[in-house]
Amino acid sequence: MKEFSFTEARQHFASALDQAKKEGVVCIKKRDGEIFYIKPAIQKGSPFDVKGVNLNISASEIVDIVRSCRERDYKNE
Secondary structure, X not given: OEEEXXXXXXXXXXXXXXXXXXXXXXXXXXXXXXXXXXXOOOOOOOOOOOOOOOOOOOHHHHHHHHHHHHHOOOOOO
8 A cells, every 4th residue: 555645645646546546545644643545436336327238129129019018908817
């Protein structure tokens, strides 16, 4: 883990962030002994970001399937 003094981190903040991204975490030490850790946040994607599936059917075929399901009488099954 890379360590920066507070002054170094302030002067080279972009470098500290790049290092955190590369290594996972960096340490910043102040003169009074306080220690801070910087690490990149975990980026969450939308639950609706799903990869598409190629079913090799046309849009009109999909519409026909949906229509037939809507017209079907499920009460007597």
